[in-house]
Amino acid sequence: MASPIAILTLLCLSCMCSSSVALSSTNSESDPVPTPWPEQFHSILVMNYNGILQLIDLWYDWPNGRNFNIIQHQLGKLLYDLEWNNGTSFFYTLDSNRECRSAQLEVGILRPNWLDGATYLGQRHVDGFLCNVWQKVDFITYYEDVVTNRPVCWVFYTGREAHVMTFEVGAVLEDAKWQVPAYCFHNVTHPSLPQFSITSSAILVDGVLTGSMGL
Numbered sequence: 632m633a634s635p636i637a638i639l640t641l642l643c644l645s646c647m648c649s650s651s652v653a654l655s656s657t658n659s660e661s662d663p664v665p666t667p668w669p670e671q672f673h674s675i676l677v678m679n680y681n682g683i684l685q686l687i688d689l690w691y692d693w694p695n696g697r698n699f700n701i702i703q704h705q706l707g708k709l710l711y712d713l714e715w716n717n718g719t720s721f722f723y724t725l726d727s728n729r730e731c732r733s734a735q736l737e738v739g740i741l742r743p744n745w746l747d748g749a750t751y752l753g754q755r756h757v758d759g760f761l762c763n764v765w766q767k768v769d770f771i772t773y774y775e776d777v778v779t780n781r782p783v784c785w786v787f788y789t790g791r792e793a794h795v796m797t798f799e800v801g802a803v804l805e806d807a808k809w810q811v812p813a814y815c816f817h818n819v820t821h822p823s824l825p826q827f828s829i830t831s832s833a834i835l836v837d838g839v840l841t842g843s844m845g846l
């Protein structure tokens with residue numbers, strides 16, 4: 632007579648088998664799939680939008696439910712774009728202008744697996760790297776290095792390009808740097824700051840990748 636533990640073990644084994652069958656059948660076309668983002672990383676991005684350049688320090692921190700884009704416009708403003716997974720976002724400067732705009736978005740930050748379900752387009756050379764290329768809901772084209780599986784570049788449907796210059800897996804910005812300045816909680820509006828622009832399939836904050844990508 633089989634012991635309850637043996638029966639449980641059998642049940643679990645059969646679960647594992649059926650899920651592996653299910654996985655292999657969904658991958659039957661054997662197209663490569665995008666590598667999920669690490670739960671925490673730091674990346675320096677060069678953004679190019681028709682020759683308008685920005686340097687972005689991106690701190691992605693999924694376990695703590697937060698995402699930070701520190702955006703240096705060429706010979707211009709240094710802007711801080713801090714997003715929480717509850718949808719609260721702040722966009723501010725830390726200079727004497729003390730500008731801040733906040734928004735309550737309906738979605739939080741991107742999930743590490745936000746590229747799931749993207750359409751595989753094949754391989755291309757981008758920025759000098761051979762990349763696998765995917766498209767996500769007509770909104771973004773994503774290029775990943777075939778050799779290292781690191782992101783190399785992504786291009787928004789608007790033509791705005793993000794080129795990945797560094798990709799430090801596991802890097803975390805210290806808590807004190809996530810502090811929003813007090814003037815963000817005063818009743819001041821700053822029309823000079825970029826508007827949060829919301830589209831039906833995705834949310835863009837000044838063209839920066841954020842929020843739910845139609846998941």
Ligand SMILES: *[C@@H]1O[C@H](CO)[C@@H](O)[C@H](O)[C@H]1NC(C)=O
Pocket residue numbers: 715717718719
């Ligand atoms: C979202 O989280 C942040 C950080 O914990 C907090 O400051 C903010 O008030 C929260 N927003 C809402 C709507 O709960």
Ligand SMILES: *[C@@H]1O[C@H](CO)[C@@H](O)[C@H](O)[C@H]1NC(C)=O
Pocket residue numbers: 816817818
């Ligand atoms: C901000 O302004 C709104 C509308 O004028 C007002 O209802 C609210 O109490 C103000 N909040 C603060 C913190 O002053």
